[in-house]
Amino acid sequence: MNKNEEILSRFSKESGYKVPEGYFEDFAKKMAASLPEREIKTEKATKWLRIRPYVYMAAMFAGVWCMMYLFNDMKGRTGSEYGYNEQLAEAMEDNQVARDVVDMSNIDDYDILQQMYEDNVDPSVFGDSSIN
Amino acid sequence: MLNKEKEEELVKRLQNPKECRQAFTEIISLYSEPLYWQIRKMVVSHDDANDLLQNTFLKAWSNIEYFRGEAKLSTWLYKIAINETISFLNKERQRQNESIDDDAFLVASLESDEWFDGDELQLELQRAIASLPEKQRLIFNMKYFDDMKYEDMSEILGTSVGALKASYHHAVKKIETFFKRN
Incomplete structure (x- = not known):
């Protein structure tokens, strides 16, 4: 045991602080009762929410079709430059x-x-x- | 401290809106005592510790959706409690024009405090602890009174284990000097 520990060994690990009788039981009850209500966030199933996945899917297919159309169109134009002028x-x-x-x-x-x-x-x- | 299974079960229930309130009530019962003592040893007054403990749980309750269980529940609660305590002490120091390195003003009226029944030695020890800088006081209380592991303290305070050990060593030396002088 070093000198510092010797000094501290003179003290108990009790701090000397105390609380009113039954404080922790009362605190837990009062605290639980005073907690404000929480809003439970739920999304209302609107018409838009129901059709939303299908709209997204249709938009995706339309995008793919547009890309393919543009690609073919560009290919055709490139060929025509040299094919017939x-x-x-x-x-x-x-x-x-x-x-x-x-x-x-x-x-x-x-x-x-x-x-x-x-x-x-x-x-x-x-x-x-x-x-x- | 809770065991891992119980903590995982509580965290799961916290994330379920229907069970959240009941789970949080259990958390209040489990953690109010250790959190209270942590706060009380820093602010000294029972009434202030009571207010700060309420604020800690209210803050935790209003931020419960941000707790996803990445950290331990106890670590999260201790962090909130310590932040609340430090903010309170800063305001008190400002109000009383005191420096951060000496919180002796907190124990000035401890002798007449109805919620302190320590003997002369315990009162002297509290005076010695109050003379430490805020962070050292926090570390000393966690280690000396609660015998908390350095690893747990490191998670709560965001300080390395090595720095915590050094800080505790300095705190003990300062307390020794305090007793030699008095």
Whole structure:
């Protein structure tokens, strides 16, 4: 036992405080009686609450459908840019434009004929001596 | 202190709106005495301790939906009681222009208090305890009078076990110095 404990050992563990007779029993009774009422929160089952899950589900399906629609639409538009372009088709009807395009790129007659044979196009239908 | 099974059962009933009130009434019966003594040793006066104990249970009752059983029920109640006590002491010190490091004014009239029947030595010990800073006083009371485990004290006060041990050691040394001087 050290010095500090020696000093404290002179005292009992009783603090010397006391309470009125039957205080704790009375306190518990009075306290329980004075507790305010608590509101029990219950949600009233309204029409909206009943149909709410179905509305959420319908909205989810509509969202998925919209996403798929937009995705397909974008895919179609991307294909059409290269598949058919009115301005390009009109310009390519002029043989001079086609020749200028060929001249500007490093494509010679042999490359063009080879591509036409690969695409099963008969070069004679064009009736242009320069590429026959 | 309750055993684990009883505490779990009480917490379950607290969360059931139909059984909540009855469960809380049981809690009042179980914890009013230990909480009262904890408060009383800090504020000294029986009437003040009685008011603070009522406030503690009212606060616990109005916040019962926030208690989900993550902490022990006793820890939660002790925390509320200690917060109430500290707020009360701060107001009292402000009212009487006293410093936080010396609550001697609390025991000034202890001799004539009808709810104190301690002998001269017990009165001297209360004076020595009142001379401690607030937190040390709280720790000393929990350890010396209630023999509370440091782990439980750590949960209630939010202080590490090491710091609590050091604080208790300092409190005991100060009490020894107090008795040497007097």
